[in-house]
Structure formats: C-alpha cells, structure tokens
Amino acid sequence: MPHDDPHDHSHAAVEADEPQGYYQHLAAATRSLLIEKGVFSAADMRAMIEQIDRRSPALGAKIVARAWTDEGFKARLLSRGKQAIKEEMEIDPVAADIVVVENTAAVHNVVVCTLCSCYPVFILGRPPDWYKSYAYRSRAVRDPRGVLREFGTEIDPAREVRVHDSTADMRYLVLPMQPAGTEGWLEERLAGIVTRDTMVGTAEVRPAE
Amino acid sequence: MSDDIRQQHDMGGLDKGPVTPSAHEIEPWEKRVEAIMRLLSMRKDRFVTVDELRRGIEELPPELYDTIGYYERWIASLSNILVEKGVLDRAELDARVKALEAGA
Numbered sequence: 001m002p003h004d005d006p007h008d009h010s011h012a013a014v015e016a017d018e019p020q021g022y023y024q025h026l027a028a029a030t031r032s033l034l035i036e037k038g039v040f041s042a043a044d045m046r047a048m049i050e051q052i053d054r055r056s057p058a059l060g061a062k063i064v065a066r067a068w069t070d071e072g073f074k075a076r077l078l079s080r081g082k083q084a085i086k087e088e089m090e091i092d093p094v095a096a097d098i099v100v101v102e103n104t105a106a107v108h109n110v111v112v113c114t115l116c117s118c119y120p121v122f123i124l125g126r127p128p129d130w131y132k133s134y135a136y137r138s139r140a141v142r143d144p145r146g147v148l149r150e151f152g153t154e155i156d157p158a159r160e161v162r163v164h165d166s167t168a169d170m171r172y173l174v175l176p177m178q179p180a181g182t183e184g185w186l187e188e189r190l191a192g193i194v195t196r197d198t199m200v201g202t203a204e205v206r207p208a209e
Numbered sequence: 210m211s212d213d214i215r216q217q218h219d220m221g222g223l224d225k226g227p228v229t230p231s232a233h234e235i236e237p238w239e240k241r242v243e244a245i246m247r248l249l250s251m252r253k254d255r256f257v258t259v260d261e262l263r264r265g266i267e268e269l270p271p272e273l274y275d276t277i278g279y280y281e282r283w284i285a286s287l288s289n290i291l292v293e294k295g296v297l298d299r300a301e302l303d304a305r306v307k308a309l310e311a312g313a
Contacts, residue, residue, distance in 0.1 A: 045245070188257055
C-alpha cells in the first residue's frame with residue numbers, strides 16, 4: 001500500500017504485514033483508482049467493512065428463536081422469509097430473496113452454492129471457508145449424508161435430506177428443529193444454542209449442557 | 210452434461226474430496242475487496258451485480274480459477290468488469306499495479 005496515497009493513511013500501518021502479491025496490488029490499485037474517480041470514498045469503504053463485520057450468526061439465531069416461540073412469526077417466516085425478517089426482526093437481509101426451509105422429524109435441509117458461494121451474509125455474516133470449498137460445493141449435492149458425517153452430523157436414515165442450491169438472488173436459511181427439553185425457554189436463551197452450522201444444515205441444534 | 214464440457218466453476222455432483230470444516234480469519238485486504246464489490250452492487254443502480262461478478266469469475270481461464278484464492282478470483286473478475294464498463298482504463302490499472310509492485 002502506498003504511503004503517499006492521500007486517501008488512506010490510516011490503513012498503511014495495518015497493511016505492512018499483509019501478503020503483497022499481484023492480486024493484493026490489483027485490489028489496492030482498483031480501490032485507489034475508484035476512490036480517485038469519486039466512485040466511492042475511503043470513508044464509504046470503512047463504513048461498508050464495519051457494516052459487514054457487524055453481521056454474524058447471532059442475527060440468524062435471533063430469527064430462529066423467535067420462530068420457535070412465536071407460531072405466527074414462524075408461519076410468516078416460512079411463507080415470505082425476507083419480508084418477515086425485515087419487517088418483524090428489523091434485520092435487512094439485503095439479498096434479493098431469502099427462503100427459509102424448516103427441519104422437521106421427516107425432513108432435514110442442507111444449503112450449498114455449487115456454482116460459487118451465495119450465502120445469506122447479512123443474516124449469518126461471512127460464509128465459513130468450508131462453504132466455499134470445492135469439496136463442499138461438489139459433494140453436498142451428490143452425497144449429502146456423507147458430507148454431513150464429516151461435520152459429525154448423522155441424520156436418521158428415516159428422514160429425507162433435502163439439499164438447496166443457492167443463487168445470487170435466492171438464498172436459504174435453515175430453520176432447525178428445537179431440541180427436546182428446551183420447551184418454555186425464553187427467546188434469548190434459545191438463541192444462545194443456535195449455531196451458524198445449524199442454520200446452514202450441517203449440524204443440528206443441541207440443548208446447552 | 211458430460212464432465213468434459215463442464216466449465217470450471219460448475220462442480221455440483223463431482224467429487225472433490227472430503228470437507229475440512231475449518232475456517233481462517235478473513236484478511237484485511239480480502240475485506241476490502243468484499244467492500245468494493247458490495248459498494249458497487251448495493252448502489253441504487255446496482256452498478257455491478259453479483260451475477261456479473263460470477264460471470265467474470267467463470268470467464269477466468271480454468272487453470273487460473275483453480276490456482277488462485279477466493280478473493281483473488283473476486284478482484285480479478287471485478288477489475289475486468291470495471292475495465293469492460295469503461296470505469297477503469299486497462300493501461301491506467303496496469304500502471305498503478307506496476308507502481309505498487311515497485312513499492313512506489
């Protein structure tokens with residue numbers, strides 16, 4: 001990163017330790033030219049990074065806990081996911097559409113993006129590396145039970161496993177099953193046991209010890 | 210579709226080995242690439258769409274697709290799209306990269 005870049009002094013020190021290969025330079029060149037041309041500002045960049053940093057699976061967990069404790073919300077979530085999340089949870093999912101799929105005693109849902117890495121970033125935060133890996137992308141649709149086993153998740157053979165392949169405009173959120181023994185828990189406590197992987201479908205929610 | 214005419218990104222149903230459920234922390238430069246893309250895609254005019262980004266990634270040479278990292282594919286695609294749209298000039302971009310490589 002050039003120390004003489006008038007727009008970005010605040011980043012220079014941080015970037016000194018980073019890899020400096022061709023693509024890092026390409027990224028820095030693209031960014032500095034766009035800022036110079038007034039397409040966006042360095043402040044816009046920082047604000048956007050902070051906005052994405054604030055998104056995490058905790059948001060998704062709140063949505064799941066609300067659905068477990070409010071039948072009406074759950075029905076709206078399953079029928080018009082994006083609208084319910086935006087209007088009732090006041091979380092902007094940004095994505096064009098969000099489809100919420102419910103795990104039941106008969107069905108377990110798993111989400112993948114075989115072509116790339118589409119993911120509900122503004123509900124769950126950035127996708128984990130494995131979600132973007134060739135192994136997960138290629139095999140989730142071919143041998144989902146085998147892939148789930150690699151996560152330590154064994155789905156009862158009697159349950160159907162449904163795999164959903166995401167697109168840029170259609171992203172999925174799994175509504176996991178509420179584990180037995182948590183009936184009557186408050187929403188906040190329930191949210192605490194919902195992990196990222198349970199909302200992608202590679203794990204099931206277990207009650208806290 | 211037979212496997213020999215698949216494009217590189219189209220890997221659904223293939224077997225690319227076991228999943229390693231690990232994660233590394235995203236690097237600051239990767240966050241900046243992500244932010245550039247989202248600043249462009251979330252504008253009212255959706256200046257660069259996610260589909261365009263993906264199309265640009267899919268057009269990378271197969272041998273490159275497989276050897277560079279996730280956000281490296283993003284910036285390779287995004288910079289090509291910005292040149293295509295006339296926002297960036299290829300010579301200007303190359304010159305800026307060279308200057309950075311020279312430690313300017």
